[in-house]
Amino acid sequence: MPKMKEQIKTYFNRYVEFDDAEIDAIYEKLEEKTFKKKTFLLEENTICRHNYFILKGVVRLFYIDAKGHEKITQFAIDNWWITHMESFINQIPSSQYLQAVEDTTVLCLSKHNLELLYKEHPKLERMFRLVTENMLIANLRKSDIYLQMKSKERYTFFVEKLPDFAQRVPQYMIASYLEITPEYLSELRRQRN
Amino acid sequence: MPKMKEQIKTYFNRYVEFDDAEIDAIYEKLEEKTFKKKTFLLEENTICRHNYFILKGVVRLFYIDAKGHEKITQFAIDNWWITHMESFINQIPSSQYLQAVEDTTVLCLSKHNLELLYKEHPKLERMFRLVTENMLIANLRKSDIYLQMKSKERYTFFVEKLPDFAQRVPQYMIASYLEITPEYLSELRRQRN
DNA sequence: AGTCATTCTTAAGATATCTTAATTTTTACC
DNA sequence: GGTAAAAATTAAGATATCTTAAGAATGACT
Incomplete structure (x- = not known):
């Protein structure tokens, strides 16, 4: 079994037990792709056609x-899914960009293939329900915590x-993610030491 | 069909088409309950056993x-689900409280019944995947937007x-939700007029 | 209608964070 | 290894927001 398939299998089985035939069928619908640093997986105003599973990057x-x-x-880094959810799920133009921060290899799962797979493999529906629940929990936590924390705590x-x-x-980039100006983050780091 | 069941049916069919027999089977697992203003649906450090669908309140x-x-x-208000996700999904003690802001009638769906229903009704799994996706999108938006906005914009x-x-x-309470002190919110409102 | 509790407002001084602009350090590439 | 581009730091003045404390308005209950 190729290394990529192993990686996906390990990941999938963390949520639901799939047998090898199922993994094969799913893997077949995934396309491997590599993006050089700074290239875009998705640009603003275009519809996000894929959910990306990051193998490395x-x-x-x-x-x-x-x-x-x-x-x-x-x-997102290795073993995370990333997409612009709103654009991907509703197949509407994206307000955001997806860009490789370093050279990145992904497995691309198209919306179309995903819908096909849902129909044939109810287990996959379960898996993505669980994955989505986890994302939701993580994001709820993020907004609960980050909104109340001061910059330094964040x-x-x-x-x-x-x-x-x-x-x-x-x-x-961390500063941007945490909604702090790079200048102020720099000052906070100095204070800490 | 009782009014409550109609309300649930309308809501469910927004996501997936269920026939009346399925709605019946699901409805049977739901328990109606009313909470007076200021009473708690969930207290800190207890495990959240239910996901609540708000009929009114x-x-x-x-x-x-x-x-x-x-x-x-x-x-959450009428026709929204509310629970402490992290506690409910993982059945771990909650770090938060759920409290009725006004007299509120809910349908209680226990974790146990939900798991039973998932097994018997794959459509329900689909529905909650879709509901969860929508919650995730809403929450992603919330954190994207609120974290970057100034208090007044929020x-x-x-x-x-x-x-x-x-x-x-x-x-x-709005002030608390938006992470603004009530005093400052009051000032912002004055500025606006 | 009267009273207590809850909610909202006002204002002054304190703190957190941003803006701008310049400088230094690090990284990438020929 | 040298140079341009990218990233990080520093500092001063400006703004947003909080804290505290007090008072006013509103609502709930007898």
Whole structure:
């Protein structure tokens, strides 16, 4: 079994037990792709056709605000799904960009194939229900916590809870994600030491 | 068909088409309950056993922060589901409270019954996948938008987008939800007029 | 209608965070 | 290894928001 398929299998079986035939059928609908650093998986105003499973790499989701600044709303690394949910689920134009932060290899699951798979494999529906529930929980936590925390706490929290991200992502991107100006984040870091 | 069952049927069919027999089977697993204003549906440190579908009323989800202040993280009114997701899904003690903001009638769906229903009705699994996706999208939007907005924008946005909530919930609760002190919200409102 | 509890408002001083602009450090590439 | 581009730091002044404390308005119950 190719390494990629192993990786997907391990991931899937964390949620629901699939047998090899099922994994094969699902894997067949996935397309492997590599994106060089800084290339876009999705651009603003286009419909997000895929949900991406990151085999290796880092991807960010961001939009450009009224002042022309990039606002990062999500990061994803190895073994995470990333897409612009609203665009992907409803197949409407995206308000955000998906971009590789470093060279990144993904498995692409198209909306079309996903719907086909749901029909043939109810287990997959269960898996994505569980995955979506986990994403929801994570996001609820994020908004509960981040909205109430001061900048410094958000930064400390981020570095502690997501060290893998903190290491692989430049500081100004972390600042953007945490809604802190890079200048102020720099000052906070100085205070800490 | 009783009014409650009609309401649930209408709601369910927005997502997936169920026939009357299926609605009956599901409805049977739901327990109707009324909570007087200010009573708790869930207290901190207890496991949230139910997902609540609000037939009529207003419920808030909140926790007590380090300074002893209530921090509201969610509101729900008629035709919304509310629960403490993390506690309900993983059946672990809740860090938050669920409380009726006004007299509220709900349908209680226990975790146990939900799992039973999933097994017998794959359509329900689909429905909750879709419901969960919508919740996720709404929450992603909330964190994208609220974290970047200034207090005044958050308030304006809230009042415009959720007028039903804004009318039925006291101002100091809105302030808590938007992470603004009631005093400052009061000042912002004055500026606006 | 009267009273108590709840909710909302006002204002002054304190703190957190941003803005701008310039400087230094690090990284990427020829 | 040298140079341009990208990223991080520093500092001063401006703004947003909080804290505290007090008072006013509203609502609930007898």
